[in-house]
Amino acid sequence: MSFNILNIGEHVLIDNSIVNCEYHSYPPYANTTLNNSDEIRIPIQTQEIYTLPTNSFLYFEGRLLDNTKKFSATLSFVNNFMAYLFDEIRYELTGVVVDRTLKKILINVRQELVLIRSSTDMNAIVTTNVHEKAHVELYKVMWRMPHVQVADIEKLRLLKYIENGRDLEIAFRSWELHEYPVLQQTTRHTWNVKATNQLEKPRFVILALQTDRKGINTKNSSHFDHCDLRSVKLYLNSDTYPYDNLIFDFVKNHTSILYEMYAQFQQAYYYKNCSEPSLTYKDFLLKAPLFVIDCSRQNESLKSGSVDIRLEFETDKNVPENTTAFCLILHDRLVKYNALSNTVKIV
Incomplete structure (x- = not known):
């Protein structure tokens, strides 16, 4: 100074x-x-x-x-x-x-x-x-x-x-959405989302639930529902995220950690010094209770082999009828392109 x-x-x-x-x-x-x-x-x-x-x-x-x-x-x-x-x-x-x-x-x-x-x-x-x-x-x-x-x-x-004639490397962050059309009306759910390679393993996974909104003109399709979700676990092979067994309770309003996970996403994804979430705590609970899991820090020594992505979540009550689950996976992707030969390939 x-x-x-x-x-x-x-x-x-x-x-x-x-x-x-x-x-x-x-x-x-x-x-x-x-x-x-x-x-x-x-x-x-x-x-x-x-x-x-x-x-x-x-x-x-x-x-x-x-x-x-x-x-x-x-x-x-x-x-x-x-x-x-x-x-x-x-x-x-x-x-x-x-x-x-x-x-x-x-x-x-x-x-x-x-x-x-x-x-x-x-x-x-x-x-x-x-x-x-x-x-x-x-x-x-x-x-x-x-x-x-x-x-x-x-x-x-x-x-x-x-x-x-060098290949130019471009790093991309790919957004990949998966949909589970109709969940069973139970309290425990296991979703084997997909298998991928080590180079494209997830960095962030976002889970959202929506009940009976799609295609209904009197209901807002941009809103999601919490469905009394009480816990969420992400499994990447044998690794689990988050480490702690977090328990939520929407009836008793025990959801501050859930909002913190959502708010910290902006800071981690955009490399910002501070987070400025788009939704207030109230709007988050009423309009978009998203379950954001940060798995960006992983063991990078493994370059080969597959990664099985699995979600396990529980609810306090049976999931309502016509409930859809959405899983948004954000993963890295590396592309090489040669400006001289005008060729592009995904690594």
């Missing part, structure tokens, strides 16, 4: 390696329709550019109509409704499916965003009229991608790196 305030001769550093960064809009292929169940492909064919996909976003224009194709005052969107308008969203590099990148530019690579419209828009809306049907009419979709223009000295450095 003393050195900093006494260093009056310190030079001011000016970063001029990037001379410009501006957004360009990319539309879908010509004659693409934006209706239910349609596939929407948005390509970036130009390869002689530097792009920053981590800062890109989707721009939509549309309107919410009732079954008579008119505006209705009783219709409204659910939280994060755009996610419910699509069954699948894929990001592809030269045809290889990847997810989100680290904060680095991509050089000389063909990119494509693929969106599959949901067969129905019912999960994206909520209404007070049980007989009312809704339709979301999209008439414009654009992919807004930053183009980065670098200084000449940086351009020469990047070109030399490309000419060497």
Whole structure:
């Protein structure tokens, strides 16, 4: 501290390696329709550019109509409704499916965003009229991608790196959702979610339960239910997370540790110094009681073999009828691409 305030001769550093960064809009292929169940492909064919996909976003224009194709005052969107308008969203590099990148530019690579419209828009809306049907009419979709223009000295450095023919490594964090359509009406449940390899073992696992909401227009599909869940355990082969046997009680409001696990996710996942959760404690309990398990710290010496992912959870009462379980797995993925040969492969 003393050195900093006494260093009056310190030079001011000016970063001029990037001379410009501006957004360009990319539309879908010509004659693409934006209706239910349609596939929407948005390509970036130009390869002689530097792009920053981590800062890109989707721009939509549309309107919410009732079954008579008119505006209705009783219709409204659910939280994060755009996610419910699509069954699948894929990001592809030269045809290889990847997810989100680290904060680095991509050089000389063909990119494509693929969106599959949901067969129905019912999960994206909520209404007070049980007989009312809704339709979301999209008439414009654009992919807004930053183009980065670098200084000449940086351009020469990047070109030399490309000419060497080296494979460039990109680390991705993949989000993979699994669904257990209908849980048995018991108090103990075991879910063998999947088996994976050591390179793509989970870093975070999020469990959510939802009772009788999907496809019902008077219920909010973006909300989840606690179903009187009392304990959750994640098994990665023989390793268990969390270590302690945590017991929750939603009736007695013994759920502070559960909220703390949710709040700490933001800090651990985004490498932030402090956590700023999107949901208050009250909203968390009423709207989205998510069970977030941090398993990011593991033995990394094993590079081969499979990892069996299993969830075991108990409830105080039998799970209600028509209850669905969702498991969101966040795992690492490493991709190598060669800017000279324009090839991409998943490690």
